[in-house]
Amino acid sequence: MSTRTCWSCRAEVSAADPLCPACGKVQPPLPAGAQIDKFALLGFEPSFDAPAGLDDKFRALSRKLHPDRFARATPQERRFSLEQTTLLNDAYKVLKDPVRRAEHLLALRGVKGDPKMSPEFLEETLEDREKLLEAKSSGEPLDALAAGVREKRDRTLREAREALESGGDLSRAAELLARMRYYARYLDEVEGRAVEV
Amino acid sequence: MALFEISEPGEGHAKEACTTGAVGIDLGTTNSLLAIVLGDGKPRALAVDEGSTLLPSVVHYGEGGGPGSVVVGRAARRVAAEFPHDTIVSVKRFMGRSSADPETRRLSPYRFAPGESGVVRFVVDGGRVVNPVEVSAEILRALRVRAEDRLGIKVNQAVITVPAYFDDAQRQATKEAGRLAGLEVLRLLNEPTAAALAYGLDKRSQGKFAVYDLGGGTFDISILQLQEGVFEVKAVGGDSALGGDDFDRALAEILLEGEERTPRRVREAIDAAKQAKEELTKVEVTQALGKQVTRALLEEAIRPLIEKTGGPARRALRDAGVPDGKGLDGVILVGGSTRVPAVRRYVRELFGLPPLADIDPDEVVALGAAVQADLLTAETPQHDVLLLDVAPLSLGLETMGGLVEKLILRNTTIPANATQEFTTFADAQTGMDIHVLQGERELVQDNRSLAKFTLSGIPPLPAGLARVAVTFQVDADGILSVTAREQLTGVSQSITVKPSHGLTDEEIERMLLASIEHAEEDVQARLLIDNRVEAQRILKATEKQLEQNGDLLSGDERRQIEEQMAAVRSATQATDHHRIHEEIEKLDRVSADFAKRVMDRGIERALKGHSVGEFDKGELSSHAQKAYSALRDAQDEGEETASPATGGARSAEHG
Numbered sequence: 111m112s113t114r115t116c117w118s119c120r121a122e123v124s125a126a127d128p129l130c131p132a133c134g135k136v137q138p139p140l141p142a143g144a145q146i147d148k149f150a151l152l153g154f155e156p157s158f159d160a161p162a163g164l165d166d167k168f169r170a171l172s173r174k175l176h177p178d179r180f181a182r183a184t185p186q187e188r189r190f191s192l193e194q195t196t197l198l199n200d201a202y203k204v205l206k207d208p209v210r211r212a213e214h215l216l217a218l219r220g221v222k223g224d225p226k227m228s229p230e231f232l233e234e235t236l237e238d239r240e241k242l243l244e245a246k247s248s249g250e251p252l253d254a255l256a257a258g259v260r261e262k263r264d265r266t267l268r269e270a271r272e273a274l275e276s277g278g279d280l281s282r283a284a285e286l287l288a289r290m291r292y293y294a295r296y297l298d299e300v301e302g303r304a305v306e307v
Numbered sequence: 308m309a310l311f312e313i314s315e316p317g318e319g320h321a322k323e324a325c326t327t328g329a330v331g332i333d334l335g336t337t338n339s340l341l342a343i344v345l346g347d348g349k350p351r352a353l354a355v356d357e358g359s360t361l362l363p364s365v366v367h368y369g370e371g372g373g374p375g376s377v378v379v380g381r382a383a384r385r386v387a388a389e390f391p392h393d394t395i396v397s398v399k400r401f402m403g404r405s406s407a408d409p410e411t412r413r414l415s416p417y418r419f420a421p422g423e424s425g426v427v428r429f430v431v432d433g434g435r436v437v438n439p440v441e442v443s444a445e446i447l448r449a450l451r452v453r454a455e456d457r458l459g460i461k462v463n464q465a466v467i468t469v470p471a472y473f474d475d476a477q478r479q480a481t482k483e484a485g486r487l488a489g490l491e492v493l494r495l496l497n498e499p500t501a502a503a504l505a506y507g508l509d510k511r512s513q514g515k516f517a518v519y520d521l522g523g524g525t526f527d528i529s530i531l532q533l534q535e536g537v538f539e540v541k542a543v544g545g546d547s548a549l550g551g552d553d554f555d556r557a558l559a560e561i562l563l564e565g566e567e568r569t570p571r572r573v574r575e576a577i578d579a580a581k582q583a584k585e586e587l588t589k590v591e592v593t594q595a596l597g598k599q600v601t602r603a604l605l606e607e608a609i610r611p612l613i614e615k616t617g618g619p620a621r622r623a624l625r626d627a628g629v630p631d632g633k634g635l636d637g638v639i640l641v642g643g644s645t646r647v648p649a650v651r652r653y654v655r656e657l658f659g660l661p662p663l664a665d666i667d668p669d670e671v672v673a674l675g676a677a678v679q680a681d682l683l684t685a686e687t688p689q690h691d692v693l694l695l696d697v698a699p700l701s702l703g704l705e706t707m708g709g710l711v712e713k714l715i716l717r718n719t720t721i722p723a724n725a726t727q728e729f730t731t732f733a734d735a736q737t738g739m740d741i742h743v744l745q746g747e748r749e750l751v752q753d754n755r756s757l758a759k760f761t762l763s764g765i766p767p768l769p770a771g772l773a774r775v776a777v778t779f780q781v782d783a784d785g786i787l788s789v790t791a792r793e794q795l796t797g798v799s800q801s802i803t804v805k806p807s808h809g810l811t812d813e814e815i816e817r818m819l820l821a822s823i824e825h826a827e828e829d830v831q832a833r834l835l836i837d838n839r840v841e842a843q844r845i846l847k848a849t850e851k852q853l854e855q856n857g858d859l860l861s862g863d864e865r866r867q868i869e870e871q872m873a874a875v876r877s878a879t880q881a882t883d884h885h886r887i888h889e890e891i892e893k894l895d896r897v898s899a900d901f902a903k904r905v906m907d908r909g910i911e912r913a914l915k916g917h918s919v920g921e922f923d924k925g926e927l928s929s930h931a932q933k934a935y936s937a938l939r940d941a942q943d944e945g946e947e948t949a950s951p952a953t954g955g956a957r958s959a960e961h962g
Contacts, residue, residue, distance in 0.1 A: 166535065169535050169536075169537040169693075170535070172537055172695060173693045176693050176695070177722065177782070178494075178682065178693060178694065178783065181684070182684075184842070190723055192782060192783070194950050195783070196723055196724050196780070199720045199721070199722065200723065200724070202720075203720070243443045
């Protein structure tokens with residue numbers, strides 16, 4: 111893992127660490143475009159499952175990094191605090207969510223961009239959607255449809271885990287995760303949350 | 308830092324050491340309060356008006372207009388009935404509101420000056436014109452001066468509370484009022500959050516809490532998580548035009564039945580109703596304007612108003628992941644209106660929990676603000692807590708066809724940022740309009756416009772090749788800045804969003820409600836626009852190919868494609884998105900063979916003198932590059948049409 115030098119005490123700091131372990135000063139964020147390991151930012155190893163103690167770690171770091179802690183500090187430190195807290199809030203949001211967390215895991219392994227979806231899957235989604243529209247217009251209960259898609263979603267996530275953990279087919283994992291987005295959207299629509307997502 | 312001695316009346320012996328001149332202020336609709344953390348680490352509200360901690364938010368502008376002609380508090384309230392035009396009551400309700408608003412006129416006796424930019428301006432004694440910021444500043448100044456008298460120190464820093472729903476402009480206006488009153492505003496704090504801060508400290512609570520804040524003029528609901536010294540705001544909601552003043556009005560309506568409504572009589576009836584309401588928290592029957600009023604009568608009059616708090620409360624619970632209050636650890640009551648027994652009964656029913664009310668619901672917000680002021684200024688704060696706030700409304704950008712692409716979603720923890728890449732829509736497009744919006748709806752016209760600016764100096768490239776990254780940054784105070792940057796040349800432009808006039812909290816509420824009511828309608832509108840945009844792009848791409856590679860077609864083939872293009876065009880004139888989609892697909896089919904021939908020719912041409920590898924690096928002749936981008940366009944369109952998961956316009960047009 112790469113390191114850099116603390117601007118205040120010149121101690122060596124791991125690149126992902128927002129605070130200098132020696133003097134406790136907040137560090138500037140990595141230059142724009144640098145890949146940020148959101149797991150490392152919170153002090154975790156990359157993992158498919160939510161890291162144990164994520165909430166506690168987030169709160170502990172927030173207490174150290176938040177701009178409210180720097181109301182009396184120099185403008186430079188206030189800026190570092192704002193930028194690091196922004197990164198921290200984003201990292202926490204990503205690590206909390208199973209799909210975003212897995213996508214970040216893929217990104218760390220160098221898989222980026224929107225994957226190509228298989229025609230079979232696209233056909234299947236169109237069918238699901240048609241059934242939903244039909245059920246909606248005829249006033250049928252949507253529970254059974256939603257349960258079916260929920261089951262597919264859970265199965266897809268399991269498959270994505272296998273693809274990721276065996277270290278095998280990363281592009282397959284990427285496609286499976288892209289499917290998760292579709293399922294989430296579908297379920298939101300069933301539950302009438304479409305606009306809030 | 309120096310230690311100051313202060314003494315409080317009523318506890319004459321208590322001489323407390325105070326370590327800071329920073330105070331917490333609750334600038335309320337009906338009453339305002341000021342509190343400070345004392346040497347013992349506990350916040351205390353100071354008596355600021357005739358021995359009471361409550362300063363009525365009433366400002367009277369007296370004769371002459373000179374110093375001393377402005378009266379604030381109870382003294383102002385006493386003359387309100389006599390001078391209805393010159394005495395401003397509940398000024399907070401007018402913050403950011405237009406004078407043309409029918410709500411403004413309802414039961415309010417003021418004279419309004421013709422507004423520029425729609426801001427309310429009151430005409431008071433002697434033709435003097437004042438705006439809500441100036442009126443609010445008078446209240447803050449009165450609090451500051453009276454606190455200085457009490458404490459014997461200079462009070463120059465404050466944390467001021469605002470409703471959770473106040474937007475950027477309303478927050479700025481509140482800060483401005485603070486500055487006018489001679490205060491450095493350290494931080495604006497959401498009212499319910501302040502209340503939880505007071506409770507968390509006093510009770511050392513852990514868990515998820517709802518803060519039910521029914522004040523004089525606003526209802527706010529916040530769901531907060533308190534854990535290990537960190538308060539996280541999980542969701543906020545509310546109804547900004549609902550409060551105890553409405554209870555008074557509802558009862559006043561009954562008292563005034565069959566009477567002529569002069570401004571004076573209306574004011575008297577409202578005062579009598581308010582007094583009756585307060586008495587009825589303790590007794591069953593009382594008198595108002597010579598009429599008998601029972602608790603049952605009051606409760607019947609206000610029941611529909613109380614029940615209006617249920618919708619926003621349930622929505623916030625769902626947003627926070629505690630639907631129907633299951634898993635909620637407590638409900639905190641804030642605001643004088645929560646003293647009404649019927650309100651407490653309703654709250655217990657709504658959340659399935661008996662509400663907490665051991666801190667005075669009138670003082671709790673100011674006490675929390677004092678704690679925050681202490682946290683921000685003291686060398687060693689008395690309490691070690693942190694407050695994590697959220698963005699109250701989604702922030703987004705206008706994209707093709709008048710749609711909104713949200714970058715930061717409502718209830719995102721702040722500070723936060725987000726970046727989205729946009730591409731050019733037309734060949735050689737050199738500018739891009741960036742239109743920043745706030746709200747939950749799908750269409751630009753239904754959201755609030757915060758700012759507009761143009762990024763110019765984009766290099767003239769074929770459509771879709773230039774890349775513009777737009778970044779939103781929201782800081783810890785909730786203020787937004789926007790940066791747009793063209794990736795190839797690094798041309799960039801940025802602004803801090805400071806809208807010139809405020810979105811009223813009522814507007815925010817209306818926008819939120821509308822987004823839920825119109826969800827289905829919005830989806831239909833979005834699909835229509837998406838399909839029209841697609842149709843336009845595919846028509847453009849086909850036209851371009853016909854012009855450049857038309858020689859690859861027989862007359863018959865060409866006619867067939869042109870007929871189908873006309874069919875697509877005519878479908879876009881109508882509003883059936885299914886039909887547009889179908890016609891696009893047909894065009895795809897009839898031009899599939901042509902596309903293949905164009906692709907073959909493109910590759911053939913590109914390969915003359917270029918390796919396939921160079922293709923990707925963009926080292927192409929301009930002709931080959933055009934062919935390449937046209938091909939890619941055609942491919943993209945195919946994908947977007949087929950995939951419901953990746954729908955949505957991607958590019959912003961230079962208008």
